Amino acid sequence: MKRTQVGIVGAGPAGLMLAHLLHGFGIESVILEARSRSYVEGRVRAGVLEQGTVDLLNQIGCGERMQRQGLLHHGIELGFSERRYRIDMTALTGKAVMVYGQHEVVKDLIAKAEAIGVPLLFNVGDVRLHGIESDAPSISFDDEEGNRDELKCDFIAGCDGFHGVSRPSVPAGVLTTYERIYPFSWLGILAEAPPSQTELVYMNSPRGFALFSMRSPTVTRLYLQCDPTDDIANWSDDRIWAELFTRFKSKDGWAPNEGTILQKSITPMRSFATEPMQYKRLFLAGDAVHIVPPTGAKGMNLAISDVKILAEGFHAYYAKNTGEPLERYSSVCLRRVWRAQRFSYFMTTMLHRDPEGNEFDHRRQLAELDYVTSSIAAQRSLAENYVGLPIESVL
Numbered sequence: 001m002k003r004t005q006v007g008i009v010g011a012g013p014a015g016l017m018l019a020h021l022l023h024g025f026g027i028e029s030v031i032l033e034a035r036s037r038s039y040v041e042g043r044v045r046a047g048v049l050e051q052g053t054v055d056l057l058n059q060i061g062c063g064e065r066m067q068r069q070g071l072l073h074h075g076i077e078l079g080f081s082e083r084r085y086r087i088d089m090t091a092l093t094g095k096a097v098m099v100y101g102q103h104e105v106v107k108d109l110i111a112k113a114e115a116i117g118v119p120l121l122f123n124v125g126d127v128r129l130h131g132i133e134s135d136a137p138s139i140s141f142d143d144e145e146g147n148r149d150e151l152k153c154d155f156i157a158g159c160d161g162f163h164g165v166s167r168p169s170v171p172a173g174v175l176t177t178y179e180r181i182y183p184f185s186w187l188g189i190l191a192e193a194p195p196s197q198t199e200l201v202y203m204n205s206p207r208g209f210a211l212f213s214m215r216s217p218t219v220t221r222l223y224l225q226c227d228p229t230d231d232i233a234n235w236s237d238d239r240i241w242a243e244l245f246t247r248f249k250s251k252d253g254w255a256p257n258e259g260t261i262l263q264k265s266i267t268p269m270r271s272f273a274t275e276p277m278q279y280k281r282l283f284l285a286g287d288a289v290h291i292v293p294p295t296g297a298k299g300m301n302l303a304i305s306d307v308k309i310l311a312e313g314f315h316a317y318y319a320k321n322t323g324e325p326l327e328r329y330s331s332v333c334l335r336r337v338w339r340a341q342r343f344s345y346f347m348t349t350m351l352h353r354d355p356e357g358n359e360f361d362h363r364r365q366l367a368e369l370d371y372v373t374s375s376i377a378a379q380r381s382l383a384e385n386y387v388g389l390p391i392e393s394v395l
Contacts, residue, residue, distance in 0.1 A: 193259025
């Protein structure tokens with residue numbers, strides 16, 4: 001049997017960042033993760049970090065490799081009608097974003113946790129939450145050797161993703177869920193090819209959305225809108241490249257560099273939010289409680305902002321003997337969550353071709369893009385949301 005102050009379920013960005021922030025406040029935690037370390041560190045996800053996320057990683061001493069290898073971006077490009085238009089985010093907001101893969105962030109957070117002695121248990125099984133309505137909750141689990149163990153704690157932080165055990169542990173009738181499933185998915189590839197330009201390109205094409213991104217000076221990340229029922233086996237490398245070149249067709253002749261495809265997969269698109277984000281001694285964060293379509297680059301950043309706010313609440317509880325900030329965790333987080341949902345929905349519906357829509361809908365999209373790329377006010381609104389809205393405090 002183990003004892004800690006905060007038991008954290010999940011070693012993704014949310015759980016790992018929370019443990020580091022708590023460590024900085026002198027609060028003990030233990031992280032339980034169902035997967036292996038190699039799986040968690042190799043799980044390729046989002047790669048655009050808001051300014052606030054970058055600042056937090058630097059603050060906890062996990063920013064050195066990011067600063068060395070990450071790609072600082074001061075703008076993005078929106079493309080339609082075979083032309084591209086740049087949104088200068090830094091000129092409009094004074095801020096920038098960092099392109100640095102989520103799996104690289106996770107590697108840095110795990111390495112730092114190891115260095116400072118934060119307990120992190122991988123390959124745990126049959127995780128169950130107990131007593132979340134009491135003052136003494138606990139988490140039972142099978143350790144890596146298959147032995148049953150228990151972690152007693154003051155609070156539980158559920159950072160174990162959409163399919164984790166934390167959210168379903170809340171009694172029926174407590175949570176309200178809001179969801180939208182989109183009629184398209186993303187086919188994503190990693191290609192061994194130097195990026196052919198230095199910033200992201202979001203392209204609205206008559207054949208559907210495409211996104212040009214990158215992971216390093218030698219690896220390009222590319223996405224295609226596809227049917228959600230499609231099978232990756234139907235997409236040969238030649239078909240993928242042909243479709244990419246068609247959708248990115250530009251009057252100035254620009255195109256992504258072609259190279260060996262290292263990885264390809266299809267990801268469904270959904271918007272999902274649950275209220276409230278807390279129940280008694282259980283607090284939910286990250287994908288366990290909300291998901292946004294990746295078009296707005298908000299998923300990991302929302303998870304990081306959740307746990308920053310949550311860590312402040314725990315600090316107030318232990319250092320100032322007040323639980324009031326923790327009681328406001330959900331309401332404060334949800335303001336930012338719904339603003340991110342709005343922005344992600346805006347970007348998604350502006351850029352993707354709705355298979356159930358008609359030419360009127362496509363012309364409306366083009367008018368929206370024309371307005372955004374020609375209005376400074378509209379560009380500033382997009383830029384403010386893209387680089388990240390301020391993270392509120394519960395203190």
